[in-house]
Amino acid sequence: MLGYKSLLSVLCSLSVTSAMIPIEIIGNRFIKPAVDARDAGEVFFVTGVDYQPGGSSGYQDSNPTDVLSDAEACYRDAYVLQNLGSKVNVIRVYTVNPELNHDECMSIFNSAGIYVMIDVNSPLSGESLDRYNPSQSYTYSYMERVFKMVDAFKNYPNLLGFFSGNEVINDAKSAGVDPKYLRAVQRDIKQYIENNANRTIPVGYSAADVLEDGLREVTLEYMLCSIDGDEDDLSKSDFFGINSYEWCSGVSDWASSGYGELNKTISNSTIPVFFSEYGCITKTPRTFDEVSEGVYGGLVNTLSGGLIYEYSTEANDYGLVEIASNGSVTIKKDYDNLKSQLENSTIPTIYSDEVSKARIVTCDKAYLKSLSSVFDVDFDLPDAPDGVEDMILYGANNSNVGKIVDIDIRASNYTIFDTDGTEITSAVISVASTNTINSQTGTSASGSVHHPSTTSSASSASSVSPTSSSSRGQGNRNAQCAGLLSGLTVALLALL
């Protein structure tokens, strides 16, 4: 007969069903709530990569798999992403099919400690707003696909948020017609979430970094404000992503990159701003100086991190790794350089009670017009297409509603090669106890707040204390197993 200890270890190592704590937002920061409700949450800096193996042209609705439904590939890439450094915590996925099952991949990334941001659109016709014809492309069938995306992903705890659009505005012409449609789509998505999901899920826009005609600043200010000062205005963005290629590593520095100007533009933001893409490739291999000197350096008080474009090498040549047609992955020099940049970056520990609470900015047309003469500052949002309000009320009825499932902790069947061509063996993801919280007792809401360590600095809202490896939440899994053990003890005693 097995002893208690070995029985316990068998029960606790077979497979993992796990759930990370959903990310919340306070003011202009993402917050990871504490596991223990008595502790303050921590500011969450997005640190990760954009992930779309196969590229945007690789997606078809008729494909049998998408990038989040091939578990072997997800095991492989979750390992490669973990190996990029312990700070890596987010991937952004641009195109997936709401009808396919994403449970294994989402559960693998969850176990690996990685949150996922999902674009609700696809590059295919009818599956996004047409930037030069938004009124004709804002249709029932488009919104039906969007709502099915929400259904497919809403129950994954490691879903960080949805992008309502990507670079829809990219010039003066699109800026003159799109803005109110972007807010209308966000309004519909957030109403759908309110009626059809169990939790709040952040929704925001990913902007092209266009400085001409003041578009970067006006787009941020247009998307974050509340119409008529309504604090429950669902059409406003919960966060703002910028696809920024201003700093080309090996070429630019803080002064020549324009990061100083960007720092000013976003310093007053009332919502989190982060780079939804960055990593200029003017000079390769990329040295990624902008990571430690910019994103987690000079911008750290205003920006909430960023996502490097991109994981795999596609036609446009931005990859950190090469994926061969047989599925093997080869690490590129860019990956090693990014890894040392991340190691060299200090991500500050800021507690949720040090973050300024949400501030409501009332939409001000005259102010917005002063930022850009070409931007349509109309806040008279178009009504949802016929039938969309019924879908919001009664559901889009996607039967494919995702959930976290048991996964085996094992290596992928694909081979992974290092930069020097040696095969990486035992490429098994590691699972931190903090990723296996099945019921969250923590909350970032105001109330009694303890910092985990008595030595933590009593820093002010804007100051920054050095990263400490927080030990909160550790032992939680053991606690679950101990619970199991005490249950077993009761059962065994009952047998006697």
Ligand SMILES: *[C@@H]1O[C@H](CO)[C@@H](O)[C@H](O)[C@H]1NC(C)=O
């Ligand atoms: C909310 O969560 C419960 C329990 O996990 C689940 O049964 C239910 O379907 C969820 N509701 C929605 C709207 O997703």
Ligand SMILES: *[C@@H]1O[C@H](CO)[C@@H](O)[C@H](O)[C@H]1NC(C)=O
């Ligand atoms: C930030 O807000 C303050 C107060 O509203 C204002 O005076 C200042 O000009 C703003 N700064 C920027 C860069 O928008």
Ligand SMILES: *[C@@H]1O[C@H](CO)[C@@H](O)[C@H](O)[C@H]1NC(C)=O
């Ligand atoms: C960026 O802006 C913030 C907020 O205004 C400021 O604290 C910080 O010093 C700025 N960074 C640099 C490098 O100037």
Ligand SMILES: *[C@@H]1O[C@H](CO)[C@@H](O)[C@H](O)[C@H]1NC(C)=O
């Ligand atoms: C897969 O392809 C790569 C590159 O072409 C090659 O080096 C590797 O040996 C192949 N792996 C397998 C398992 O066939």
Ligand SMILES: *[C@@H]1O[C@H](CO)[C@@H](O)[C@H](O)[C@H]1NC(C)=O
């Ligand atoms: C790491 O930071 C140190 C000190 O700022 C700097 O000297 C060094 O070049 C950096 N290394 C990398 C890989 O950026």
Ligand SMILES: *[C@@H]1O[C@H](CO)[C@@H](O)[C@H](O)[C@H]1NC(C)=O
């Ligand atoms: C979803 O099902 C409900 C209840 O059966 C129904 O009223 C509604 O019309 C359906 N929605 C769609 C988009 O088919």
Ligand SMILES: *[C@@H]1O[C@H](CO)[C@@H](O)[C@H](O)[C@H]1NC(C)=O
């Ligand atoms: C991967 O390898 C495992 C054994 O390590 C095997 O059981 C499984 O069938 C393989 N899966 C695929 C898709 O080849």
